[in-house]
Amino acid sequence: MLKILVRLYLLIIVAYAGALLLIPDAIVGAFHERFMAFNQDQARGVQTLIVRQFQQAPAEQWPAVEREVADIFRPLQVQLLRWDQAALTAPERERLQAGLHVVRLGDWGYYRTAMAALDSEWLVSLHSPPDPVDINLLSWGVTVLIGAALLGCLLGWVWPHWRDLQRLKKTARRLGEGQLTARTQISARSNIGELAGVFDTMASDLERHVNEQRELLNAVSHELRTPLTRLDFGLVLLFDEVPPANRKRLLELVGHVRELDELVLELLSYSRLQTAGQANERVEVSLLELVDSVLGGFAEELDSRGVQWEVKADANLPRFVLDPRLTARAVQNLVRNAMRYCDEKLLLRLRMEGGACLLTVEDDGIGIPQEERERIFQPFYRLDRSRDRNSGGFGLGLAISRRAIEGQGGTLTVAQSALGGAQFRIRLPAA
Secondary structure (H helix, E strand, C coil), rough: HHHHHHHHHHHHHHHHHHHHHHHHHHHHCCCHHHHHHHHHHHHHHHHHHHHHHCCCCCHHHHHHHHHHHHHHCCCCEEEEHHHHHCCCHHHHHHHHCCCCEEEECCCCEEEEEEEEECCCCCEEEEEEECCCCHHHHHHHHHHHHHHHHHHHHHHHHHHHHHHHHHHHHHHHHHHHHHCCCCCCCCCCCCCCCCHHHHHHHHHHHHHHHHHHHHHHHHHHHHHHHHHHHHHHHHHHHHHCCCCCCHHHHHHHHHHHHHHHHHHHHHHHHHCCCCCCCCCCEEEEEEEEHHHHHHCCCCHHHHHHHCCCEEEEEEECCCCCCEEEHHCCCHHHHHHHHHHHCCCCEEEEEEEEEEEEEEEEECCCCCCCCCCHHHHHHHCCCCCCCCCCCCHCCCCCCHHHHHHHHHHHCCCCEEEEECCEEEEEEEEEEEC
């Protein structure tokens, strides 16, 4: 709110100052004749009295009269001037010769100097001097108080807008975190009430669609598992009853059924992580021990394939509070992905960076093009669509890994590895 308030206040103050500088001069210039006539009427009485004071005395006594009248009119300045000392313009000279008064305008259209002729050689001038310092300070004080009043009015006007915008922003953040029941709770009478109503309607539609999708996915997945299990069991029972020539085909069918069952399990896992913040189990663990336990399940396969794998970790890594099941699942998916595409090397690295733990999984495979690095985290997206599922998987592993990490407040990104392949980076915040 402070930034909005300051910008709006500065805009108003600059506009106010510009108006004070430009508008009075523009108005006076546009209506110059009317202002001159008004000020001449205003100065006529005073000038007439001053002229009479001089005309009641001989010309040789006019200096003494000047001093006497100046004392009476102080702080206004009364001066006895020759015509050539007054720097008269042609119109002013014509008015004085006609026996009329002359005024010169100052700020805001008020007269600064009024002059009247005494004879063909002398004239008397009444001049308003600049305001004293204390009066100027008081005038600036009034301006400052006006500015403060404007600031107070702005604050009173901006505050409801800022409050409602903060509610809108907080609701949008909660929706982004997966709290689909969040609403703005902004009154329809608010200045952004219509916007808030549209936002709440959108949030309700989004909640309904996501819940319908989730319920459909759960229902289909659960309903599929039962016939798949029966089909798997039945095919296994048929193994001894079919001729040996058909057993290979039967085993292929069993493999397809189990592949479908694995896909259903992946779908269920992805569905459970549909809402961010699903990491409910929080345990203080050692990340190095967790990574070692995950790699233990792949060690035999890595060694059989001749893959050189290594774990590097900073000394004295702190323990972290996290969901060990989801974190292990994410690391397993990344290691499995690296095994699928690496040539000879696989590297896991643990280190502290900026108050968070950075876990990287790197390989020396083909890498991932720059334009594809965000798409690979989308469900069912596979980088090389020409590969079959034996090498390409279902396209859910990376999506599940990202949701598992983001549900704990971390991030999962991909970059180019120094080994030549891909580098997946898990950043987990410190407890």
